[in-house]
Amino acid sequence: MLVPGSASQSLAAALAAETGRPLATPEYRWFPDGEECASVPDLAASAESGGSNDGTPAETVVVASTPSNDALVELLQLQDACREAGVDRVTTVLPYMGYARQDSSFGPGEPVSARAVARAVSTGTDRVVLVNPHERGVTEYFDCETAVVDAAARLAAPLPDDLSEPVFLAPDASAESLAASARDAYGRGSTDFFEKERDRETGEVSVHPHDADVAGRDVIVVDDIVATGSTMSHAVAALHDRDCGRVFAACVHGVLAGNARVKLAAAGVESVFATDTIERGETAVSVAPALVDAL
Structure with a gap:
C-alpha cells in the first residue's frame, strides 16, 4: 500500500498507476493549539495478499517530500501510524528531502541539520529511498538501508522536439x-x-560555459535543484551574452523560493521544467517511472 504525504499526492498517484499498488487516503486534523494529526484509516481495513491475519498490509510505502517543517512532522506521523497499525515493513520515499543541503556544520555550536532529520526519519522506517539528494553523502546519516534514485533522465521528456x-x-x-x-x-x-572566473583586478566573478560554443544553439541548463534562482539567472545571462538560441531551465527539485521564477524569466529563460518531487506549477514530468525499480 502507498501512503502519500499531503505534499506528494500527485507523485503517489502516479506511483500507484505505475506499480498497481493500492493508494491510501490519509486524513488530517488540527487541534486548537495548531498541532496536526495525520492518520491512515485505510490501514485498518486493508487486506493485501501476504499481510498479517488481521488484514494489515505486510508493507507500506510512505511517499512524502518534506519541503517544510510541517511536512516533516506529517511524515513522522504517517510512519508511526503504519507502525501502530502493525505493518511489518515500512519503506519511506523522500522525493525531496528538506534540510539535505545543510549536510555539515557551518560554525561552532551549529547542527548538522541533514543528520538530525535523517536520524528522525530513520526511527520510523526500515528503508529510505531518496531522489537526487543535493549531496549524496547524506545517505550516511540514515540509520537504515538507503537507496538513491537518479531522475535526471526524466527532464528530457518535456523538452521541445525541435531543439x-x-x-x-x-x-x-x-x-x-x-x-x-x-x-x-x-x-x-x-x-x-x-x-x-574571478578578475584579479576588480574581483568580479564571471560565469561562462567551459568549452561549448553556444552561439545560435538552444541551451538546456540542468541542475538537481533550483532554490533562489540567482545562480542560474547569472548563468543564463552569460549565455545570452554569447548569442545563444532559446534557453530552458530543467531541474529535478523545483524549490523556486521567493521570486526565483521571475528572476529566471527576466534573465531570458523561455520555460522552466521541474519534476513532481515538489509539486507546483512548473512540474512538467513525474519521477514515478524512475522510482519503480527501487520499490
Missing part, C-alpha cells in the same frame, strides 16, 4: 552527469558545464 543543436549545461563540473543523463534521454546534443 537546435542542443547543449545540456550543468552548473559545475561535478553535476555534468546530470546534464549527460538528460541529454542521453533526449537522444542528441552535447554537454558542458559552467566555470567561474
Whole structure:
C-alpha cells in the first residue's frame, strides 16, 4: 500500500498507476493549539495478499517530500501510524528531502541539520529511498538501508522536439552527469558545464560555459535543484551574452523560493521544467517511472 504525504499526492498517484499498488487516503486534523494529526484509516481495513491475519498490509510505502517543517512532522506521523497499525515493513520515499543541503556544520555550536532529520526519519522506517539528494553523502546519516534514485533522465521528456543543436549545461563540473543523463534521454546534443572566473583586478566573478560554443544553439541548463534562482539567472545571462538560441531551465527539485521564477524569466529563460518531487506549477514530468525499480 502507498501512503502519500499531503505534499506528494500527485507523485503517489502516479506511483500507484505505475506499480498497481493500492493508494491510501490519509486524513488530517488540527487541534486548537495548531498541532496536526495525520492518520491512515485505510490501514485498518486493508487486506493485501501476504499481510498479517488481521488484514494489515505486510508493507507500506510512505511517499512524502518534506519541503517544510510541517511536512516533516506529517511524515513522522504517517510512519508511526503504519507502525501502530502493525505493518511489518515500512519503506519511506523522500522525493525531496528538506534540510539535505545543510549536510555539515557551518560554525561552532551549529547542527548538522541533514543528520538530525535523517536520524528522525530513520526511527520510523526500515528503508529510505531518496531522489537526487543535493549531496549524496547524506545517505550516511540514515540509520537504515538507503537507496538513491537518479531522475535526471526524466527532464528530457518535456523538452521541445525541435531543439537546435542542443547543449545540456550543468552548473559545475561535478553535476555534468546530470546534464549527460538528460541529454542521453533526449537522444542528441552535447554537454558542458559552467566555470567561474574571478578578475584579479576588480574581483568580479564571471560565469561562462567551459568549452561549448553556444552561439545560435538552444541551451538546456540542468541542475538537481533550483532554490533562489540567482545562480542560474547569472548563468543564463552569460549565455545570452554569447548569442545563444532559446534557453530552458530543467531541474529535478523545483524549490523556486521567493521570486526565483521571475528572476529566471527576466534573465531570458523561455520555460522552466521541474519534476513532481515538489509539486507546483512548473512540474512538467513525474519521477514515478524512475522510482519503480527501487520499490
